[in-house]
Amino acid sequence: MASDQRKSSVTVRIGGEDHIIRANVEPEYTRRCAEWVDDRISEIKGQLGLIESHKAAILAALSITDELFQAQGEVKALRKETTRRAGTLARRLELALAEETPVPSGQEESKREGP
Numbered sequence: 574m575a576s577d578q579r580k581s582s583v584t585v586r587i588g589g590e591d592h593i594i595r596a597n598v599e600p601e602y603t604r605r606c607a608e609w610v611d612d613r614i615s616e617i618k619g620q621l622g623l624i625e626s627h628k629a630a631i632l633a634a635l636s637i638t639d640e641l642f643q644a645q646g647e648v649k650a651l652r653k654e655t656t657r658r659a660g661t662l663a664r665r666l667e668l669a670l671a672e673e674t675p676v677p678s679g680q681e682e683s684k685r686e687g688p
Contacts, residue, residue, distance in 0.1 A: 579597045580595050580596060580597045581595070581596070581597075581598075581599075581600050582594065582595045583596075583600040583603045583604060585603065585604055585607035585608075585611075586607070586611065587607050587610050587611045587614065588611060588614045588626050588629065588630060589626070590626075592607070594607065609637070610630075610633060610637070613633040613636055613637055614626075614629045614630060614633045616633075617629045617632045617633055617636070
């Protein structure tokens with residue numbers, strides 16, 4: 574497999590345990606991801622006190638997934654709003670251009686296509 578040759582290994586610490594992660598991304602990216610998970614586990618353990626590591630990991634996964642879903646919803650809403658605004662802007666531009674340069678009847682297509 575060619576993709577296996579591009580994989581790199583990196584050791585990360587999550588939940589107080591070292592893990593060797595092999596992935597086809599930059600090691601620094603893997604470290605950042607692991608740090609995010611570890612921080613979330615620490616945050617949950619801090620809020621709930623004594624909790625088993627696997628339960629803290631499950632709660633961290635659920636919390637991070639919730640964050641992902643919320644971010645995806647925000648992106649979808651922003652795309653929808655951007656599309657709406659672009660459509661409004663395009664219609665305004667078309668109206669402004671139509672008012673600025675009247676096109677004689679029968680020449681609409683040639684005028685729009687340009688030289």
